[in-house]
Amino acid sequence: MASNSIKLLAPDVHRNLAELVAKRLGLRLTDADLKRDPTGEVSFSIGESVRDQDIYIIMQIGSGVVNDRVLELLIMINACKTASARRITAVIPNFPYARQDRKDKSRAPITAKLMADMLTTSGCDHVITMDLHASQIQGFFDIPVDNLYAEPSVVRYIKENVSWKEAAIISPDAGGAKRAATLADRLDLNFALIHKERARANEVSRMVLVGDVTDKICIIVDDMADTCGTLGKAAEVLLDHGAKSVIAIVTHGVLSGRAIENINNSKLDRVVCTNTVPFEEKMKSCSKLDVVDVSSVLAESIRRLHNGESISYLFKHYPL
Amino acid sequence: MGEIVIFGGDSHPELVKMICDNLAIHSSKVQMGKFSNGETSVSVRESVREKDVYVIQSGCGHVNDTFMELLILISACKTASASRVTAVMPYFCYSRQPDIPYTNKGAPLISRTSEERSDEFNKSLSTGLTTRKPGAESPFEGPESSIRSDGGRSEDSKPSSSSSNSTSNSDGIKKSVSFSRIPVIADGKDAGSTKADAGELFNAQNAGYKLWVAQAGTLIANLLTTAGADHVITMDLHDPQFQGFFDISVDNLYCKPLAQKHIQFGIPNYKEAVIVSPDAGGAKRATSIADALKLSFALIHKERRSQLLKGPPGATLSSGGTFSTNPKPLVSHLHSADMHPSNSASKYVQTTMLVGDVRNKVCIIVDDLVDTSYTITRAAKLLKDQGASKVYALITHGIFSGDALSRIRQSAIDKLIVSNTVPQHETVAYLGKDKVDVMDVSRIFAEAIRRVHNGESISMLFEHGW
Numbered sequence: 175m176a177s178n179s180i181k182l183l184a185p186d187v188h189r190n191l192a193e194l195v196a197k198r199l200g201l202r203l204t205d206a207d208l209k210r211d212p213t214g215e216v217s218f219s220i221g222e223s224v225r226d227q228d229i230y231i232i233m234q235i236g237s238g239v240v241n242d243r244v245l246e247l248l249i250m251i252n253a254c255k256t257a258s259a260r261r262i263t264a265v266i267p268n269f270p271y272a273r274q275d276r277k278d279k280s281r282a283p284i285t286a287k288l289m290a291d292m293l294t295t296s297g298c299d300h301v302i303t304m305d306l307h308a309s310q311i312q313g314f315f316d317i318p319v320d321n322l323y324a325e326p327s328v329v330r331y332i333k334e335n336v337s338w339k340e341a342a343i344i345s346p347d348a349g350g351a352k353r354a355a356t357l358a359d360r361l362d363l364n365f366a367l368i369h370k371e372r373a374r375a376n377e378v379s380r381m382v383l384v385g386d387v388t389d390k391i392c393i394i395v396d397d398m399a400d401t402c403g404t405l406g407k408a409a410e411v412l413l414d415h416g417a418k419s420v421i422a423i424v425t426h427g428v429l430s431g432r433a434i435e436n437i438n439n440s441k442l443d444r445v446v447c448t449n450t451v452p453f454e455e456k457m458k459s460c461s462k463l464d465v466v467d468v469s470s471v472l473a474e475s476i477r478r479l480h481n482g483e484s485i486s487y488l489f490k491h492y493p494l
Numbered sequence: 495m496g497e498i499v500i501f502g503g504d505s506h507p508e509l510v511k512m513i514c515d516n517l518a519i520h521s522s523k524v525q526m527g528k529f530s531n532g533e534t535s536v537s538v539r540e541s542v543r544e545k546d547v548y549v550i551q552s553g554c555g556h557v558n559d560t561f562m563e564l565l566i567l568i569s570a571c572k573t574a575s576a577s578r579v580t581a582v583m584p585y586f587c588y589s590r591q592p593d594i595p596y597t598n599k600g601a602p603l604i605s606r607t608s609e610e611r612s613d614e615f616n617k618s619l620s621t622g623l624t625t626r627k628p629g630a631e632s633p634f635e636g637p638e639s640s641i642r643s644d645g646g647r648s649e650d651s652k653p654s655s656s657s658s659n660s661t662s663n664s665d666g667i668k669k670s671v672s673f674s675r676i677p678v679i680a681d682g683k684d685a686g687s688t689k690a691d692a693g694e695l696f697n698a699q700n701a702g703y704k705l706w707v708a709q710a711g712t713l714i715a716n717l718l719t720t721a722g723a724d725h726v727i728t729m730d731l732h733d734p735q736f737q738g739f740f741d742i743s744v745d746n747l748y749c750k751p752l753a754q755k756h757i758q759f760g761i762p763n764y765k766e767a768v769i770v771s772p773d774a775g776g777a778k779r780a781t782s783i784a785d786a787l788k789l790s791f792a793l794i795h796k797e798r799r800s801q802l803l804k805g806p807p808g809a810t811l812s813s814g815g816t817f818s819t820n821p822k823p824l825v826s827h828l829h830s831a832d833m834h835p836s837n838s839a840s841k842y843v844q845t846t847m848l849v850g851d852v853r854n855k856v857c858i859i860v861d862d863l864v865d866t867s868y869t870i871t872r873a874a875k876l877l878k879d880q881g882a883s884k885v886y887a888l889i890t891h892g893i894f895s896g897d898a899l900s901r902i903r904q905s906a907i908d909k910l911i912v913s914n915t916v917p918q919h920e921t922v923a924y925l926g927k928d929k930v931d932v933m934d935v936s937r938i939f940a941e942a943i944r945r946v947h948n949g950e951s952i953s954m955l956f957e958h959g960w
Contacts, residue, residue, distance in 0.1 A: 211865070212895035214557040215588055218708040240532040241562040248717070253708030271533050281538035283570035288721060292565070295720040296713055401530055431530035 180480050181224055183231045183254070185246055188452040191267070192232040194469035199477060208246055216242075218249050224259045230302075230476050232265040236452045237400075237430035240270050244289070248296040255297030263300040263479065264293060265472060267322075267450030268426045272307035273398075275314075290314035302475055304450055304468065305353075305397045305425040320485055322475055324425040324448050324468055325353075326492040329360055331446065331466045332393065336421065342366055342390040346408045354395045364390065368408050381411045388416040399424040399447065402433040406440030419443045423466075427453050434460045496545040496577050498947050501538070501567060503551030505560040506917055509584060509936055510550045516940030521550075526563055534559065536566045542576040548943055549579065553587025554893065554916040561587055561714075565721040572722030580725040580946065581718055584915035584935060585891045588714045589732040590863070715739035727942055729915055729935060730862045730890040745952055747942055749862075749890040749913050750779075751959025752933050754786055756911055757858060760931055761886060767856040768792050768882075772873035780860040792850025792857070794873050846876060853881035859907075863891045867898035871905035878906040891915050899924045 181204045184192030189203070196203045205221030231250050235243045247264060254262050274285035293301060294316050301315065304322045312319040332338045342364040345354035351367055358365035366385025392412045399405060399422065409420040420442055427447025429437075437445050437460055446464045447453060457463045474493035478485050500517070501524045502510030514521045523539035549571070551564040564581060571579045711733070718726060719741050726740060729747040737744045757764050770792045771780035777793055784791040857877045859870050864887075874885045885907050892912035894902075902910060903925055910925060912918055913933040922930050938955060945952045 213554070213587075213865075213893060214559070215590075216558070216710070219706060220708075237531040241534060241558040244562065245558040248713060249708055249710050252710065252713040256708070256712075257706075274533070274535075277573065279537065281542065281570055281574035283536050283566045284573055285533075285566050285569070287573075288565060288569045291720045292717055295716045428531045430532065 178228075180228045180230065180476075181222075182476075183220070183229060183250060185233065185243075185250070188234040188236065190452060190454065191234050191449055191469055191472070194449075194467065195232060195265075195473045195476065198470055198473035206250065208250075210242075214242060216246050216249050218246070218253050220253065220257065224254050224257045226258065226260045228480055229254045229259045229262045230265055230480075231262065232472070234450065234452050235266065235268050235270045237428045244270055244292075248292060251293070251296040251298050261299045262297060263302060263476075264298045265302045265476065267302075267304040267448075267468065267472065268428070269303045269306055269311065272311060275308050275311055286311050287314045290316075293317075300479065302472065302479070304448075304472075307397055320475060320479070322468075322471055322485075323489050324450075324466070324471075325357060325360070326488070326490065327448065327466050327468050327471060328357065328395070328423055328425075328446075330492050331423070332361065335464075336391060336393065338363070338391075338393075340389075340391055340418075341393050342385070342387050342417075344368060344385075344387070344392050344394045344408070344412065346370070346394050346396050346404055350396050353397065357395055366392075368411060370404070370407075381407055383411055383415050387412055389418050392417045392420045394420065394422040396422070396424045398426045398428060399445065400428050400433065401431045402429065402436040402440070402445070405442060405445065406436050409441045413441055421446065423447075426451050427456075427463075429453055429456055437462055496543075498548065498943075499540065499542055499545045499576075500548045500550065500943070501571070503549065503560060503563050503567065505555045505563075506550070506552040506584070506914075508917065509552065509914060509939075512934065512936035513550060513582075513940045513943065516937055517944060524567065526567075534562050534566055536563065536570055538567070538570050538574060542571050542574050544575065544577045546947055547571045547576040547579045548582055548947075550582040550584075550939075552584045552916055553589075554585055557587045565717060568718070568721040568723050578724045579722055580727060580943075581723040582727045582939060582943065584729055584939065585893070586728045586731055586736070588710045589736055590865075711736055712739045716741075718742075725946065727939065727946065729913075729938075732863050745942060745946065747935075747938055747952075748956050749915075749933070749935065749938075750783060750786070751955075751957065752913065752935065752938065753783060753860070753888055753890075753911070755959065756888070756931065756933055757783070757787060760911065761856065761858065763856065765789070767858050767886075768850065768852050770794065770850075770852070770857050770859045770873065770877060772859050772861055772869045776861050779862060783860055790850065792848060792852055794876060795847045795849060797845045797847070846872075848876055848880055852877055854883050856884045856886070857882040858886045858888055860888045862889070863893065864889045864912075865893045865895050865898065867894065867901050867905075871901050871907065874906040884908050886911060889913070892918060892921060894921060903929075 180201065182192065182196050182199070182201050183204050183206045185206065185208050192203055207219045207221065209217045231247065231254070233243060233247045247266070251262050251264060269286070269289070271285040271289050274283060277284055290311070299317055301317065301319045302322065303319065305324050306312065306321050309321055312321055332341070338361060343354050343358040343361070345351045345367045347368065347370055354367070355365055364385065366383060366387050369382045369384060370380065394405060394408055396405070405422045409422070412420050421444040422442055423446045425448050427445070428451055429447070434456055442462060444464055445462050446466055448466045448468045450468060453463070457465070470493050471488055475485050475488055478488070498519065500510070500514055500519065500521045502521045504526045510521050525537045525539060527535045529535050549564060549567050551560055551567070553560060564583070568579050568581060715736070724742055726742065726744045727747065728744065730749050731737065731746050734746065737746055757767070761767060764787070768790050769780050769784035771777045772794050774793065774795050781791055859873050859877070861870055864870055870887050874887065877885050886909045887907045888911045890913050892910070893916055899921060909929055909931065910921070911931040911933060912921065913935045915935055918930070918932050922932065938959060942952050942955055945955070
């Protein structure tokens with residue numbers, strides 16, 4: 175690249191992750207001024223020139239105002255594009271609408287595909303995300319997508335914070351079996367699966383445990399925790415089958431609705447989320463929450479992407 | 495082309511119902527909702543295969559949510575093999591392309607309002623009064639200290655405070671007069687974040703470096719195309735050029751025929767009325783109505799001159815007011831408080847001029863879009879000061895965000911005529927039925943949909959309405 179300068183942008187809300195990334199990279203977050211009018215329309219101005227520069231927009235999309243965040247992101251990308259930025263990378267650790275990834279009913283929208291198209295349309299050149307709900311979503315894009323894994327960070331957390339030698343890795347549903355199995359292989363631990371029959375979204379019906387968890391510390395691994403109803407039920411099933419204790423490790427702790435209540439009332443010892451989703455406020459009202467910092471993974475991927483180095487190292491290793 | 499299917503978004507169900515009634519069909523079933531994490535869920539309950547689909551969603555309410563709903567619905571229809579999907583957006587969101595950032599008080603309009611600050615309404619309104627008739631209308635002529643000591647009242651006098659202060663119109667106005675007669679306090683009280691931000695931008699602009707603001711117009715157009723819209727029907731786009739941002743066909747309907755009818759049948763003695771454009775940007779729109787009805791026309795023009803003023807404030811008055819020496823055309827000046835020495839950073843002189851005669855006439859302010867209502871309430875004040883007997887405001891899209899409604903209630907506007915492209919229940923409830931007339935645009939949209947579906951020309955709707 176002719177111009178080698180890099181700029182990090184983040185919206186005015188939920189800057190924690192972006193600040194951690196910036197600190198790790200030794201960069202300053204560029205002033206980006208997002209303003210909203212009472213109806214929600216967004217206007218955006220960048221405090222400095224972005225001409226011919228490599229732009230990274232770090233957007234944390236939590237629960238609640240997803241559409242606002244999405245439009246803000248698109249407008250920021252488009253603004254940089256019209257301001258002649260050389261390349262724009264959207265860093266969206268928690269990809270919005272990732273669960274709307276297939277036509278599961280007649281005439282259901284494939285919103286994840288729409289999101290991909292919208293990002294491309296707005297002028298995005300590259301996407302960095304983490305633990306996509308379905309890695310096939312990468313195929314929805316016409317631009318390169320780097321799907322990072324939280325696994326190295328999670329492995330590190332488990333090794334440091336759990337007496338992991340006597341643990342077992344549990345997948346709370348069939349869909350996440352592969353993710354859990356990889357982690358189990360990585361740590362050389364037993365693996366069990368909870369099979370559930372889901373009547374409606376966010377509702378749990380019947381749960382069957384496949385595998386032995388007697389006297390084990392069970393680590394439930396999932397990519398997303400929403401209302402946490404599933405996790406709570408899974409913990410009960412595991413304890414009924416003789417588990418010693420249960421902790422849950424999820425990548426995206428959306429924790430919407432009655433999640434905090436569900437966690438507090440559940441038999442889970444701990445719920446560990448990465449900081450892809452902002453949930454600092456929620457940690458205050460729930461002592462069972464813990465956080466895994468993934469900012470160094472994101473920072474390293476940004477550094478490697480900017481310098482044109484391979485990113486695949488990060489899929490297996492935690493950057494030190 | 496298959497048969498017609500109409501879906502209504504969540505933003506304006508009433509308009510959807512009226513459009514469907516006019517077309518004598520039912521809107522098809524669609525369920526909109528949100529997942530617990532805030533993502534929008536859409537489920538289309540009827541088959542759309544090979545059908546001609548119309549999705550009606552106005553850009554009102556919480557704009558980003560309604561817009562995403564629209565996009566998802568369009569995309570759902572498209573993936574469900576609809577033969578054509580038309581987005582019907584009575585009010586097109588993000589159609590304003592301001593070059594100053596939005597504030598929490600409201601979004602600015604294009605270029606025209608780029609020259610104004612939202613918080614300057616009080617000041618310009620009242621300084622205008624005091625420069626022309628010093629103290630005559632102020633009940634607080636006495637020692638300024640009596641007001642200065644009363645911090646609470648000066649806060650009350652902001653029209654922004656909620657419904658509690660709207661007990662009496664005249665009271666509110668008088669208070670704001672007294673309030674801004676002491677600009678030292680006014681600055682202190684008003685120098686909120688909005689002013690600081692906007693002011694900085696203006697100063698930056700003044701210094702030769704222009705901080706630009708992203709303009710989302712093209713993006714929004716492209717997003718609609720990306721989602722799969724084949725056609726867009728909208729009304730009174732703020733920028734006619736906006737049509738050019740689309741790669742698909744856009745039908746921009748006009749509210750004008752409806753507005754003309756409302757003037758002819760709703761305003762007594764309309765032949766004596768004057769059509770007023772509240773700013774230069776809307777002059778074309780206003781003149782076309784004036785021409786069609788053969789009415790006279792007046793224009794309020796706002797100038798913001800970025801001249802460097804070196805002399806004392808007195809000198810700035812005369813230098814800014816060169817036009818006042820000419821008595822022939824009716825020109826009035828409102829000097830904004832920017833010139834006050836306390837506000838040393840600002841080097842602007844703002845002149846508001848009324849071009850045209852309105853004395854003892856009924857004035858009809860015509861504008862396409864009212865959000866914060868600063869422009870029209872200020873225009874109404876100026877017109878009343880110039881002797882207008884009655885002031886009507888004729889608006890296509892009444893968004894009325896923030897405390898716009900309370901501002902209108904306190905203003906000199908006698909009657910508001912507004913279309914229902916955006917729901918107006920709140921407006922009617924707040925201002926009272928006799929102060930608001932709602933123009934029904936559903937017939938125009940219904941006819942446009944019918945004609946587009948049947949492949950007929952819709953240009954007749956531009957001139958004659960329906």
